Amino acid sequence: MLKTVSILSSVLMMTVLCGLDRLCVPSDQALREKVKIEHQRASGLLQPLEIPMCKWDEISMDFITGLPTTQKRHDAIWVVVDRLTKSAHFLPIRKNYSIIKLAEIF
Known part of the structure; x- marks a missing residue:
């Protein structure tokens, strides 16, 4: 430094x-x-991801936080994307939800 x-x-x-x-x-x-x-660290060789065989067999997800609180006290959005069809679900959540609560929502 x-x-x-x-x-x-x-x-x-x-x-x-x-x-x-x-x-x-x-x-x-x-x-x-x-x-x-x-x-910067030296990066390794890039490996392509396998193509899924069924819809919703493999997903990717992201969390959008730092949003204003809604009337239902949601302050984040959970984005879940199917890797095969590229369809997405945008789920309103609270940023302090537990893994168990997220599993129930999904």
Whole structure:
């Protein structure tokens, strides 16, 4: 970290915009690549996922949180997507629901 700070300190300027600290990075491509390499892990070989045989046999899911609370006190959305058909269900939930409660909803 100190190495990165020492490299960047001569060319970066800290500014405060809307209460957020932001770094203004110059257009020096070599410097950008050096900083990028320091903070990234080497990735392994990518493996394709198998194609499911039946609808809803394999799903992917995501949680959208940080939403305003509804009248029913829901403050998140649980997105469940069938990997074969790409159809999705958007389920209103509370972010403090347990795994058991989520299983009941699904």
